[in-house]
Amino acid sequence: MKSLRRFFTRLFNSGARREREERLREEIAEHIALQTAENLRAGLSPIEARRQAMLKFGGVEAMKQDYRAERGFLFIENLLGDLRNAGRTIGRMPGLAAVIVVSLAIGIGVNTTIFSWIQMILLQPMPAVSGAANFLMVEPRAETGGYPGASWLEYRDLQTQVPALRDVVASQMVPFNVGETGQTERTHGQLVSGNYFSALGLKPAIGRFIRPDEAERPGTEPVIVISYDYWQTRFRGAPEAVGQKLRVNERDLIVIGVAPRDFQGTMIPLKFELWAPATMAPALLGGIRDLEDRSIRAFSLIGMLKPGATREEAQAEFSGAMAQLARDYPEASAGIGGEILPFWSAPRGPQRMLISGLAILQGVMLLLLLAVCGNTANLMLARGSTRRREMAVRVALGAGRWRIVSLVLSENMLLAVLGASLGAVIAVWGTTALRVAPMIGAFPILFPTRVDEFTLAFAMLLGAACGLIFSAAPAVHLAQLDVQDGLRSSSNTPPRSRARKVLMGVEVGLAMVVLIAAALFLESFRSARQTDPRFRPEGVLLAAYDLSGRNPDETSERKFATHLLERLRSLPDVEAAAIATNVPLDLHGIPARPFTVQGRVRTEAGQDRAISNTVTPGYFKVMAIPLLEGNDFAEMGDKAAPAQAIVNEEFVRRYLNDADAIGRRIQARAGSFAIIGVARNSVYGAFGEPSQPAVYFSYRDLPAIQGEIHLRTRSGNETALTSEARAVLRDLDPMLPLYDVRTFSQHIERNLYLRRIPARMFVVLGPLLLGLAAIGIYAVVSYAVARRTREIGVRLAFGATSGRVVLQIIRENLGAIAWGTAIGWVLALVISVRVMAKGAVNLPVFLGVPAILLGVATLACWIPARRASRIDPMAALRHE
Amino acid sequence: MKQKTDVLQGTLALMVLKTLHVLGPLHGYGIARRIEQISGDLLAVNQGTLYPVLLKLEQEGAIASEWGASQNNRRARFYRLTREGRKQLQVETQDWEKTAAIIARFFDAKAEDLS
Numbered sequence: 001m002k003s004l005r006r007f008f009t010r011l012f013n014s015g016a017r018r019e020r021e022e023r024l025r026e027e028i029a030e031h032i033a034l035q036t037a038e039n040l041r042a043g044l045s046p047i048e049a050r051r052q053a054m055l056k057f058g059g060v061e062a063m064k065q066d067y068r069a070e071r072g073f074l075f076i077e078n079l080l081g082d083l084r085n086a087g088r089t090i091g092r093m094p095g096l097a098a099v100i101v102v103s104l105a106i107g108i109g110v111n112t113t114i115f116s117w118i119q120m121i122l123l124q125p126m127p128a129v130s131g132a133a134n135f136l137m138v139e140p141r142a143e144t145g146g147y148p149g150a151s152w153l154e155y156r157d158l159q160t161q162v163p164a165l166r167d168v169v170a171s172q173m174v175p176f177n178v179g180e181t182g183q184t185e186r187t188h189g190q191l192v193s194g195n196y197f198s199a200l201g202l203k204p205a206i207g208r209f210i211r212p213d214e215a216e217r218p219g220t221e222p223v224i225v226i227s228y229d230y231w232q233t234r235f236r237g238a239p240e241a242v243g244q245k246l247r248v249n250e251r252d253l254i255v256i257g258v259a260p261r262d263f264q265g266t267m268i269p270l271k272f273e274l275w276a277p278a279t280m281a282p283a284l285l286g287g288i289r290d291l292e293d294r295s296i297r298a299f300s301l302i303g304m305l306k307p308g309a310t311r312e313e314a315q316a317e318f319s320g321a322m323a324q325l326a327r328d329y330p331e332a333s334a335g336i337g338g339e340i341l342p343f344w345s346a347p348r349g350p351q352r353m354l355i356s357g358l359a360i361l362q363g364v365m366l367l368l369l370l371a372v373c374g375n376t377a378n379l380m381l382a383r384g385s386t387r388r389r390e391m392a393v394r395v396a397l398g399a400g401r402w403r404i405v406s407l408v409l410s411e412n413m414l415l416a417v418l419g420a421s422l423g424a425v426i427a428v429w430g431t432t433a434l435r436v437a438p439m440i441g442a443f444p445i446l447f448p449t450r451v452d453e454f455t456l457a458f459a460m461l462l463g464a465a466c467g468l469i470f471s472a473a474p475a476v477h478l479a480q481l482d483v484q485d486g487l488r489s490s491s492n493t494p495p496r497s498r499a500r501k502v503l504m505g506v507e508v509g510l511a512m513v514v515l516i517a518a519a520l521f522l523e524s525f526r527s528a529r530q531t532d533p534r535f536r537p538e539g540v541l542l543a544a545y546d547l548s549g550r551n552p553d554e555t556s557e558r559k560f561a562t563h564l565l566e567r568l569r570s571l572p573d574v575e576a577a578a579i580a581t582n583v584p585l586d587l588h589g590i591p592a593r594p595f596t597v598q599g600r601v602r603t604e605a606g607q608d609r610a611i612s613n614t615v616t617p618g619y620f621k622v623m624a625i626p627l628l629e630g631n632d633f634a635e636m637g638d639k640a641a642p643a644q645a646i647v648n649e650e651f652v653r654r655y656l657n658d659a660d661a662i663g664r665r666i667q668a669r670a671g672s673f674a675i676i677g678v679a680r681n682s683v684y685g686a687f688g689e690p691s692q693p694a695v696y697f698s699y700r701d702l703p704a705i706q707g708e709i710h711l712r713t714r715s716g717n718e719t720a721l722t723s724e725a726r727a728v729l730r731d732l733d734p735m736l737p738l739y740d741v742r743t744f745s746q747h748i749e750r751n752l753y754l755r756r757i758p759a760r761m762f763v764v765l766g767p768l769l770l771g772l773a774a775i776g777i778y779a780v781v782s783y784a785v786a787r788r789t790r791e792i793g794v795r796l797a798f799g800a801t802s803g804r805v806v807l808q809i810i811r812e813n814l815g816a817i818a819w820g821t822a823i824g825w826v827l828a829l830v831i832s833v834r835v836m837a838k839g840a841v842n843l844p845v846f847l848g849v850p851a852i853l854l855g856v857a858t859l860a861c862w863i864p865a866r867r868a869s870r871i872d873p874m875a876a877l878r879h880e
Numbered sequence: 881m882k883q884k885t886d887v888l889q890g891t892l893a894l895m896v897l898k899t900l901h902v903l904g905p906l907h908g909y910g911i912a913r914r915i916e917q918i919s920g921d922l923l924a925v926n927q928g929t930l931y932p933v934l935l936k937l938e939q940e941g942a943i944a945s946e947w948g949a950s951q952n953n954r955r956a957r958f959y960r961l962t963r964e965g966r967k968q969l970q971v972e973t974q975d976w977e978k979t980a981a982i983i984a985r986f987f988d989a990k991a992e993d994l995s
Contacts, residue, residue: 024931026955026957027908030950030954030955031907031909031927033954034907034909034950034956056927057926057928058929059926059928060928062928063931066932067931067932067935070932070939
């Protein structure tokens with residue numbers, strides 16, 4: 001109790017120092033005055049009386065030190081003192097401090113932003129769900145390598161047959177057309193198992209969630225849960241929303257509850273608005289047979305390990321269960337095993353792709369931060385040498401080595417913390433800016449990244465680490481200071497320092513690596529935008545329709561497409577129209593399917609695969625892809641022609657050794673097709689990809705439930721077609737919305753969205769880093785030159801030309817820079833060869849970047865060197 | 881070194897408390913005088929060491945201080961015992977007496993007593 005009280009008083013006193021100091025001074029004065037008076041009374045002379053009094057009192061300074069130690073905690077006081085001092089020091093060099101803080105802030109901000117993405121994917125993959133990272137994907141896996149998903153009956157079996165997992169949850173993504181006939185709106189939702197919300201540990205914002213018994217028997221309960229956002233926008237957040245009817249796919253469903261804020265479903269980053277019991281599937285999707293048919297694998301499963309269970313156990317049980325199912329139901333489950341995957345590597349969704357990209361990006365950005373640290377260390381070191389005298393005085397007055405180090409450390413730490421705080425602000429801004437993602441391919445996407453305590457801690461940790469890194473050199477340097485030497489020499493003649501040159505080299509090397517990475521990335525991004533896709537996207541409008549709610553059969557799908565095309569082609573402004581199942585350059589990619597082709601015997605194991613797209617006749621005309629051989633597909637209404645396929649050049653080259661393709665047969669999963677034409681290669685997945693083999697099937701043979709309408713306009717203004725296309729579709733089916741309407745150019749922009757973010761980062765950071773490197777070099781050379789003013793004066797006096805002097809200074813400093821550049825260059829080359837799949841070294845980048853860097857470095861050396869060479873030799877000799 | 885000051889501070893603290901208990905509120909010089917008078921040379925030199933002890937006691941809450949006027953009419957800091965200080969004095973006096981008794985007995989003991 002007593003010691004606690006003393007502790008807090010001391011803690012408090014550590015702050016309020018001046019007042020107490022004053023009080024003690026007064027008390028001492030009073031004490032000595034009283035003692036002097038006493039001594040006077042005893043008959044001493046005034047002077048002797050005072051002397052005796054002082055002697056009796058004892059050493060004032062030592063006592064004061066004891067008193068201070070008693071009053072507060074010395075180390076806190078020292079720290080506060082150091083911080084005050086650091087504040088003053090920084091205040092005296094606002095320009096330098098600003099450069100340091102801002103460059104650190106940008107480095108830390110960028111790193112923190114990227115970290116928030118990685119964090120989101122690895123640690124917090126589902127907003128509003130705590131412990132979401134612990135969920136595992138329970139994925140059936142086909143022998144051929146795909147993840148086909150699970151059927152409903154399979155899910156029911158697995159629920160009991162994998163005891164290491166608890167709460168296995170099934171969900172299926174479904175499009176919903178919400179609203180009354182004629183004004184429906186397309187919304188995305190999930191059909192879910194009865195334990196969905198309880199397994200995720202969610203509490204409804206209002207109302208209740210789906211009960212397990214509501215997802216037992218087909219078509220029992222017409223209930224639906226809505227998202228928080230949907231509740232806010234459609235029901236204005238009114239509590240009466242619960243109990244109201246919502247017309248979904250022409251069925252009335254009763255809203256029973258609202259999901260918690262931020263919850264967006266279990267397929268990140270897709271954002272769902274509605275959740276209905278899985279057993280409503282037949283009612284909502286026109287009698288679909290999902291619930292009875294084991295071969296319809298529409299559900300994806302996630303589950304969490306039981307306490308004490310391991311992933312290996314779960315994997316073994318799951319594999320066993322799948323093997324049993326394959327024996328019991330060979331027609332639906334033969335050749336399908338199972339794999340338990342961490343949530344972040346879900347086969348559907350971009351997480352897996354993002355995480356590797358983000359890891360590289362984070363690595364590059366950490367290098368950038370390291371370069372910033374090197375720069376800061378250099379600036380501090382250069383500054384530190386002008387403070388040798390100050391430090392020598394401190395040491396002479398009794399400051400220990402540790403006090404000197406802590407003084408330097410506190411200055412740098414203050415800068416680092418300022419940088420980190422500003423960096424956190426940048427990260428908050430950056431993360432929010434990046435959250436606003438566009439709709440990608442008809443699905444609303446929301447990356448639930450945010451800056452939370454984890455990310456803030458990361459920023460601060462980075463800041464502290466940076467502070468330590470760039471404190472080390474100056475601190476060691478100053479702590480080793482020889483007092484005698486420091487006091488004697490003037491601030492203008494700091495000793496030679498190898499550390500600065502080494503640091504300069506390291507910094508330039510790091511800058512080299514980062515700049516090459518940035519340049520390579522930008523180069524690929526730029527070439528991506530300029531590459532000819534080998535089809536003509538200009539003037540094409542894209543729009544999608546989906547017959548899911550109708551549960552149509554092949555005949556009705558074909559009929560619908562035929563009517564739709566007829567109507568669209570009759571529009572005056574439409575030059576050509578077609579429907580396809582896939583659009584090139586889609587963010588999700590185009591599926592590659594296995595096949596066998598007549599005349600080819602595969603020697604290796606596995607299967608031949610080709611990009612496959614199903615298109616209507618007229619597609620090649622819309623896309624402006626020329627047919628090199630053969631003809632377009634038979635008309636939609638043609639019942640006589642056999643099943644047809646068109647392949648591309650690469651297909652012929654790779655699988656048929658350039659032999660004649662026309663007339664050969666392709667055997668695919670969907671049947672047997674005759675090749676009737678060869679189309680030119682074009683871009684399918686991404687700009688800059690190597691040529692890929694592709695097979696086009698005819699919509700006539702393989703009609704699909706969904707379709708992407710492609711319209712080529714006559715006038716060149718494709719957006720003008722939007723309303724006419726909508727009207728056509730409404731005429732055909734008033735309940736069917738036309739969605740995801742966009743021009744082909746917009747579609748391509750979307751595809752580049754994920755690449756654009758790092759591209760923007762590099763555009764800003766590249767020049768910044770170059771600037772920082774220049775500042776660092778400039779500072780080092782300036783100080784080095786200032787140190788040698790006298791020497792330069794002697795040289796000039798003996799007749800050296802200023803040109804020679806400049807040349808010599810540049811040569812000396814460029815040595816270290818060249819070393820750094822060379823090492824960085826080799827490092828970048830090694831990384832680029834290992835990371836870039838194609839392995840082709842981008843020569844312009846690998847020659848251009850060093851040229852620019854060396855140019856800037858030379859300039860940064862030249863400016864101070866030239867200034868030094870212009871001094872009057874006499875003034876230089878008199879210098880000091 | 882540290883040990884020695886601790887012992888000194890401990891005894892000094894007890895003396896300060898006792899002094900204030902007997903004489904009532906006093907300023908630093910008064911306390912020093914009183915202790916000097918009674919203890920002889922303990923505070924004959926280094927009277928200053930008293931002040932850290934006073935501060936420690938004050939921070940523990942055993943004594944309180946306020947400004948007042950000294951006999952020659954100058955501003956002086958007067959210290960007085962708080963209720964807590966009184967309690968502390970009582971406890972420490974007992975402790976001290978107990979310790980002193982034990983030590984005394986210990987020193988009195990002769991070799992034959994221990995055999």
